[in-house]
Amino acid sequence: DIQMTQSPSSLSASVGDRVTITCQASQDISNYLNWYQQKPGKAPKLLIYDASNLETGVPSRFSGSGSGTDFTFTVSSLQPEDVATYYCQQHDNLPFTFGPGTKVDIK
Amino acid sequence: QITLKESGLTLVKPTQTLTLTCTFSGFSLSTSGVGVGWIRQPPGKALEWLALIYWDDDKRYSPSLKSRLTITKDTSKNQVVLTMTNMDPVDTATYYCAHFPSSRSAFDIWGQGTMVTVSS
Numbered sequence: 001d002i003q004m005t006q007s008p009s010s011l012s013a014s015v016g017d018r019v020t021i022t023c024q025a026s027q028d029i030s031n032y033l034n035w036y037q038q039k040p041g042k043a044p045k046l047l048i049y050d051a052s053n054l055e056t057g058v059p060s061r062f063s064g065s066g067s068g069t070d071f072t073f074t075v076s077s078l079q080p081e082d083v084a085t086y087y088c089q090q091h092d093n094l095p096f097t098f099g100p101g102t103k104v105d106i107k
Numbered sequence: 108q109i110t111l112k113e114s115g116l117t118l119v120k121p122t123q124t125l126t127l128t129c130t131f132s133g134f135s136l137s138t139s140g141v142g143v144g145w146i147r148q149p150p151g152k153a154l155e156w157l158a159l160i161y162w163d164d165d166k167r168y169s170p171s172l173k174s175r176l177t178i179t180k181d182t183s184k185n186q187v188v189l190t191m192t193n194m195d196p197v198d199t200a201t202y203y204c205a206h207f208p209s210s211r212s213a214f215d216i217w218g219q220g221t222m223v224t225v226s227s
Contacts, residue, residue, distance in 0.1 A: 001170070034213045036154075043203055043217035044146075044154065055215065087154055091212040095169045096144075096156040 002026050002090050004099035012107045019075040021102045023066075023088035031067045032092035038101075039084045047086075048073065080106055109133035111143075111204050111218035118224050119194050125223060129187040129204030136162055136182050142207035143187040144214055145178065147200040155200075159207060160187060194225045 003026035013019050023033065031051040036044040046055045048064035051071060061076045075082055083106055088099040115127040127145070134141055144159040158178040159167045168176050177190045187204060201222045205214035 032212065036214075038154075043220050044214070045217070046213050046215045049211045049213040049215075053211075055213075089154070089156075089213075094167050095171075096159075098154040098156070100153045 001095055002029060002093055002097050004088055004090055004097050006086075006088060006099040006102050008102060009100065010103040010105075012105050013078050014107045015078055015080060017078045019078050019082075019104060021073045021086055021104075023071040023073065023099050025069045025071075025090055025092075028068050029090045029092035032090055033064075033066065033071050034089045034091060035062075035064055035073050036087045036089065037082075037084045038087065044087065075104075078104070078106070109206050109216045111206060111216060113202060113204050113218045113221040115202075115221060115223070117222060118226065120227050121195055121225060123194050125189075125191045125194050125198070127189045127191075127202055127204075127221065127223075129189070129218060131185050131187070131204075131206070134206060136160075136180050136185070136187070138162055140209040142209065143180070144205050144207045145187075145189045145202060146205060146214065146217075147198075147202045148220075149197075149200040152200075157191075157202075158189060161209070196225045199223065199225050 005024045033051045035048040038044040052064045085101045085103045111131040142161040145157040160178045175192045201220040203220045204218045206216040
């Protein structure tokens, strides 16, 4: 199985801050990497697919980049409604695997 | 508009079999490129992919759970059913079903989830 790691595991930032989360795969997954947002008590929501493609309807302050084994997810200007846990997920090989998540809150 | 909703028993005893139904609308599982997957999340923990069924009845399972899982579809009823045998307290989790378009290879629409507790 491809192992996914994320850092940091949690972060606290101010409204308007730029926030960056990294995701690393245990082997080359090309650009087959998705990002999800999960708010407390809710189902995950797809934000980014194939590393850098913004899902329809998702605000442009969210972005993703990377390929191979190293990926980055960025919120350009953190908003109060962005408080959530963010997960990366690879779809290069089955089984699909998710990262452990990064919890983001407001300072 | 695509929607999915999970249903099934919320409390099962150890060794019992769990049966969950995902009822969906807004798409057809007979359309080329469409799939429905199951993902679970133990309380306070990360997401874990379980199984996926495609429009052509191709089925894929998590290797670690493959011996315990069965996924089926009923296209006429717009339903996907997941069964998991020999339930254990460690299987306590919220179980989600999600729409999976092959064009994006991502779970783009999720159900609300159903919390399943395994306890005697």
